[in-house]
Amino acid sequence: xxxxxxxxxxxxxxxxxxxxxxxxxxxxxxxxxxxxxxxxxxxxxxxxxxxxxxxxxxxxxxxxxxxxxxxxxxxxxxxxxxxxxxxxxxxxxxxxxxxxxxxxxxxxxxxxxxxxxxxxxxxxxxxxxxxxxxxxxxxxxxxxxxxxxxxxxxxxxxxxxxxxxxxxxxxxxxxxxxxxxxxxxxxxxxxxxxxxxxxxxx
Numbered sequence: 001x002x003x004x005x006x007x008x009x010x011x012x013x014x015x016x017x018x019x020x021x022x023x024x025x026x027x028x029x030x031x032x033x034x035x036x037x038x039x040x041x042x043x044x045x046x047x048x049x050x051x052x053x054x055x056x057x058x059x060x061x062x063x064x065x066x067x068x069x070x071x072x073x074x075x076x077x078x079x080x081x082x083x084x085x086x087x088x089x090x091x092x093x094x095x096x097x098x099x100x101x102x103x104x105x106x107x108x109x110x111x112x113x114x115x116x117x118x119x120x121x122x123x124x125x126x127x128x129x130x131x132x133x134x135x136x137x138x139x140x141x142x143x144x145x146x147x148x149x150x151x152x153x154x155x156x157x158x159x160x161x162x163x164x165x166x167x168x169x170x171x172x173x174x175x176x177x178x179x180x181x182x183x184x185x186x187x188x189x190x191x192x193x194x195x196x197x198x199x200x201x202x
Contacts, residue, residue: 015136016052020044027091031120034089043089044097046148053136060134063162063201067130068102074194081106081127089121092152097121098145100129104191125153128190133161146170156190162201 025033030044041053056064068085075083081104089099103126113122129149131142139161146157150170157170167185169177179185181202187194 015054018050018052020048020050023048025050027097027121030097041086041099043099044095046092046094046096056134056136060132064101064132066201067132067160067196070196070200071102071104071130071191071194074191075104078191078193079107082110084126090125091121091123092125092148093123094148094152096148096152098148100126100145100149101132102130104128125149127154128156128158128187129154130158130160133159133163143168143176146176156187158185160198160201165198165202167198 025044025048030042034040034042041055043051043053045051064086068083072083075081084100084103084105086099086101088103089097090103091097105124105126105128109124109127110118113124117123126149129146131137131145133139133142142159146159146168147170149157150172154170155172159168159170159176161167165181167179167182169179169185171177182198184195184197187196
């Protein structure tokens, strides 16, 4: 399944993409593949491409942890939904299996998922999805992922680029909004009352 040589982009980003179109990998097989290789971060695109990603650097990991902590703290106090981190995989309506760096879904949709499916890549979608730019990402790749989340049911998306200090806001039916070096970003009305101080991770 692997192929050599790696492209310059794959070497530079630590990200490998393999086509599985002719393999016919089922959702159950993909889940087992991820379970058997827990040290590797993997996603499956709607085009049946397996995306293998290197672990985040410690600074990217610190930024991600700060974001998840703030979102989870708000979600626990708000009580209307569930906050999830980057190890939670969603099987989106288009068939892709994605794991946003942070996400949130309403409690009623969470409770509607059978318990046995919660331990797998449940067939659902986040109402809010966040991706954090790291050295292993390209901006074009993350823009495509954010567009995919919105097209598959998400009501709000944030793409945070800590290097350029830009935040891209995605909403259904609108072109994304670009904020240059903002101090805070608000999750209203999808995440009512949630305000993230972006300067914490600049």
